[in-house]
Amino acid sequence: MNKSESPIISVKGVTKRFGSFTALQDISLDIRPGEIFALLGPSGCGKSTLLRIIAGLETATEGSVAIDGQDMTGIPANKRPVNMVFQSYAVFPHMSVADNVAYGLKLERRPAAEIREKVAEALAQVHLSDFAHRKPDQLSGGQRQRVALARALVKRPKVLLLDEPLSALDAKLRDAMRLELVKLQESVGVSFVIVTHDQSEALAMADRIAVLKDGVLRQLDSPAALYKRPVDRFVADFIGSINMFAVSGQRAEGGQARLETAELGAIAVPSDHLPAAGQGALTLAVRPERVKVGAEAPKEAQGEGGLVSVVGRLGDVAFQGNSSIVEVLLEGGGSLSALVSEAEADHLMQAESGSPITAWWALDDMLILPENATAA
Amino acid sequence: MESYRKNFRAFLAFFTPPFVWLVLFFFVPLGIIWLYSFGETEGLTKIRLTWTLENYKRLLEPEIISLFWRSVWLSVISTAVCIVVSYPIAMVIATAKPKWKPWLLLVIILPFWTNLLIRTYALLNILGTRGRLNDLLHWLWSAGDRALSLIGLGDYHLLGERFMPVKFLGEPVGVMIGLVYVYLPFAVLPIYASLERLDRSYLEASLDLGASQWRTFRQILLPLSSGGINTATVITFIPMLGSFLIPDLLGRGQVDMIANVIERQFKSGNDWPFGSALSLFLLYITFILLALQSFHAMRQRKREEARG
Numbered sequence: 001m002n003k004s005e006s007p008i009i010s011v012k013g014v015t016k017r018f019g020s021f022t023a024l025q026d027i028s029l030d031i032r033p034g035e036i037f038a039l040l041g042p043s044g045c046g047k048s049t050l051l052r053i054i055a056g057l058e059t060a061t062e063g064s065v066a067i068d069g070q071d072m073t074g075i076p077a078n079k080r081p082v083n084m085v086f087q088s089y090a091v092f093p094h095m096s097v098a099d100n101v102a103y104g105l106k107l108e109r110r111p112a113a114e115i116r117e118k119v120a121e122a123l124a125q126v127h128l129s130d131f132a133h134r135k136p137d138q139l140s141g142g143q144r145q146r147v148a149l150a151r152a153l154v155k156r157p158k159v160l161l162l163d164e165p166l167s168a169l170d171a172k173l174r175d176a177m178r179l180e181l182v183k184l185q186e187s188v189g190v191s192f193v194i195v196t197h198d199q200s201e202a203l204a205m206a207d208r209i210a211v212l213k214d215g216v217l218r219q220l221d222s223p224a225a226l227y228k229r230p231v232d233r234f235v236a237d238f239i240g241s242i243n244m245f246a247v248s249g250q251r252a253e254g255g256q257a258r259l260e261t262a263e264l265g266a267i268a269v270p271s272d273h274l275p276a277a278g279q280g281a282l283t284l285a286v287r288p289e290r291v292k293v294g295a296e297a298p299k300e301a302q303g304e305g306g307l308v309s310v311v312g313r314l315g316d317v318a319f320q321g322n323s324s325i326v327e328v329l330l331e332g333g334g335s336l337s338a339l340v341s342e343a344e345a346d347h348l349m350q351a352e353s354g355s356p357i358t359a360w361w362a363l364d365d366m367l368i369l370p371e372n373a374t375a376a
Numbered sequence: 377m378e379s380y381r382k383n384f385r386a387f388l389a390f391f392t393p394p395f396v397w398l399v400l401f402f403f404v405p406l407g408i409i410w411l412y413s414f415g416e417t418e419g420l421t422k423i424r425l426t427w428t429l430e431n432y433k434r435l436l437e438p439e440i441i442s443l444f445w446r447s448v449w450l451s452v453i454s455t456a457v458c459i460v461v462s463y464p465i466a467m468v469i470a471t472a473k474p475k476w477k478p479w480l481l482l483v484i485i486l487p488f489w490t491n492l493l494i495r496t497y498a499l500l501n502i503l504g505t506r507g508r509l510n511d512l513l514h515w516l517w518s519a520g521d522r523a524l525s526l527i528g529l530g531d532y533h534l535l536g537e538r539f540m541p542v543k544f545l546g547e548p549v550g551v552m553i554g555l556v557y558v559y560l561p562f563a564v565l566p567i568y569a570s571l572e573r574l575d576r577s578y579l580e581a582s583l584d585l586g587a588s589q590w591r592t593f594r595q596i597l598l599p600l601s602s603g604g605i606n607t608a609t610v611i612t613f614i615p616m617l618g619s620f621l622i623p624d625l626l627g628r629g630q631v632d633m634i635a636n637v638i639e640r641q642f643k644s645g646n647d648w649p650f651g652s653a654l655s656l657f658l659l660y661i662t663f664i665l666l667a668l669q670s671f672h673a674m675r676q677r678k679r680e681e682a683r684g
Binding site: 088 | 577581582584586595679
């Protein structure tokens, strides 16, 4: 993807208030042509509101949205070059599948032959050619979603907006549909903006993810960057699983900072490892797959930063097939989990629960996170 | 609901009173009326059951046909006006903020709690030639006349030389105003219920696909609320067709509907058998309409269930 390309959607300083409640606060982001962009966050974070503002179904209290360089302020939903797949799909129950797909085209006053051709093409694209004359009540949830997709895509939108597209499907279908949506996006080439509360969905599908919390954009990054370099405690906790230790005290000591935690004791880190921005208490965090366990931590330091090690007792071992999650009960209270290979797990299983065990990880693998990186 | 089988005595205790009531005061009188309709009057007070079809043949007399016809078209027009007026009202209530809804519904239901007779007399006061409505029209006429004088057209008397009060009472229009007024809540409530249930994203999807507000209304909102409109039509049309008090008071004997004629057969006309035949004919019409409605509703429900 060419980063210098001008954005297809540009959201600038959008704030939305419902009475005294602020649903979105000063959101600015760009969506690039041809990417899958996810708006991710817990329910009530404002992600659907942002999508509806882009679609024109809701008006921003402040700020503006531009689509393909054109300011959309004051332009109603029916005049915007974007289309939406609704969470409930909103497939018109009194029209056949073909009529649903043709609905938007008939409004453009295209010739009947052209409409028929385009409808057939769109239905083929979502594998519903045989269902053209069915009524929506004769379709499954997944099929109805395809109708909604075809109905929106047949309008050749500049961006397709999808509001929780997979949440109404059962688990098995959801996984299949993830792949199918990505393939569909590749074949039609328009940008998809997907609203989701499911981080694994966003990680699997999106090129870039915007993480929202309480109407504030916390981080916008690629899935890998979000996972490896979350900017704050909330993002780290929301994306994947992670061990976290609250820092209770902090002291500068030469070029180093000594961070006090209840579970790990005091840990010295280079001062330049500390987060530059943000507010609130610091948190130390390490992903389970970075944690190693054994009888004793290796003596020689790995990498430049050295090791962090902590002694505890062996807790539960949860078998996960090719790997296992090992729980280490810490002496300072609390616990941490480590992801270990099958072979290591076998070895650990022989040890008795409660026997002493050491967990360690490279200092470089440990994240030092502020409570909130965006707040002033 | 299956548990009544386990406790048959309790079931009997609850079931018997309404059953007896229904048989005694509904089915038995209805049966008597049915028998009367095949009878002949004898003298002043006697009715002899002769199984004659004469009473039903009289239904085909021109006056009776025109009476039925008048009842039907008065009811059809009043129902149509009711639906057209109710739809926007129902829409306003359905889209109002949740805290306002109960109050708006209350305003619609409130007239129900006032006696029909009192409401109809109130309408007499409003619709009379010297009533409030004509007062308002008179005022508008004066204002219009004065405005015309001001721009120099006063001499032409474009609005007439004098104000002529509009005659509502004793005219079909007066009866229709009464019918619409009285049965409006019956129409608002089912339409409101169907709009309230409607998923708003259908409308948003229509707008999103490029449809105008008007087109969305016509092609999405109207068909999707057709269930409510059907119910509203049936439950306003049927009582309108059989209404008695409104044409009696507002029609002043000039705009009779079926029920007025039925009443007359049983009272001043003293022709109970013919009155019975008229009543049953009205009942049959009602049954047919209800059957059509429930057939339609059944189809609708089936569709909704499958959609579920």
